Amino acid sequence: MIGTLRMYGVFTRKSFQRAAAYRFDAWTRILGNVMMLFMWGFVWYALYQGKGSVESVSFHSMLSYILVSQALQGIHGAGTPLWEIQERVRTGDIAMEMLRPYDYPLRMLFTDFGSIFFHFLTAVLPLYTVIFLVFSPAVPTTLGQGMLFIISAVLGYFIRYCIELTFGLFTFWLVETGGVEDIFYFSISLFSGSVVPLWFFPDWLEQVALYLPFQGIYFVPNSIFVGQLSGKALLIGLFTQVVWLVVCYAILRYVWAKASMKIVIQGG
């Protein structure tokens, strides 16, 4: 058990070192992230012109929402992107991985940890600390709320990871992944509440979004952070995240098992 963990730890360390070697890439990525933050900041500022609060959400809370949302997106963005997983399947590189004595989905997760740690420590954390100090938006007021936010954000991270890898593995069955990829990116940008929180959705669309796993990625942690989700609703939110994580993980495992069989059939 300890030995296995240590082995996966090596992947994390190596990927951290690789990220450090290509730090130019990490820092240019944060530049794009900040430009998007800038855009959404002014879009929301303009939307709130002449309005106190909309759907009982003030601009102050909304500013906090987009700040924490962009910060989380910056962290998520440091992981292996969908197209890279697809590329590995398409080129057959993934077959080499399967020969090795480790579990591929787990290894990818630990590899992502490395680049995320690097990106978080050298780019996201310092930058967003400064931004938060400058704008002083709504932040968690109690330690408990802060802790719950972190738990929720971590759950959100795992949900996104499972979904993204599952979508990547679909490449085993599809020669061309164009459509699948677009469904993924569209869902993750709209239904996750990454840029527009679910409060502002029309009721029917909000209902749709609430029945999808994507809301657990950004919407739930962000809402906890700005204090829009508290008490019983907060616990329900966290519970939904856990349920979705279990479901998404089960689907990932199922798809992975099927995909492994597929390789065996085609190999030889």
Add this chain to the structure above:
Amino acid sequence: MQSWLRGIKMYFYMIGVSIRTQLQYRYAFVMNILGWAMTYAGTAITMWVLLYSFGAIEGWSFWELLFLFALSVLSWGVCVVLFFHFRTLDQFIIQGTFDRFLVRPIHPFFHFMAMKFDIGAFGQFLFSIVAVAMAYQRLGLHWNLWQWLVFLGAVIGGTLIQGGLLIAISAMAFWTTRSERFYWVVMWPAKSLMNYPLSIYPRMVQILVAFILPFAFVNYLPALLLLGKKSGIYPPYWGFFSILVGVLFFWLCFQLWMLGLNRYKSAGS
């Protein structure tokens, strides 16, 4: 003159080859087009959701905002067809494969441009033409001849401005051996800014996109004219000048590319 004619003939021959290559995979071809159309429709849906609770942004209703967005997607579509592969110039320089563009009897710029003719951009056309038509109808617009000319000018000017910027970004590869990164961290976010009315941004940014990287002439300024909107800062007739700004900016970017080309030293052995 004759060499120009020959160059143009060769360009069409080469893009013919590129189109036939892409048509080999029918399913991929269709999915590529639908995928692009869906991506833009997704952004439009996000805008609709945003304005559902808020009504308007700086006095722009959803349909006006959609028109603004679709206008930039339309010229971006033309730009993708002709120039989008310029962002990958760094790969050719790093791998040393750029050399082959220098030894052929055709201008290297032309040759590189002719390498690909991305028909996936029909997805952009599909989205933007449907969106512009819907906005045109919903807003009850009736353009006269000169407004149609402004519209056409915005598409041509927008193509030249965005294409020029892509070329300038690709030229960076001659100095830094990087270009694709610059596209994703500079041009893509800057382009996204223009999906919303320019007037929501601080004055510094407005000056930047009006005079230095003239994105304002791609959609915002022509849209003011075409939708009959008033903006305190910009004289309404500025929208006429998209084509002029486009030609000038494209020429400058082309000069930069040629400057880089002259400086280029092969990485290959």
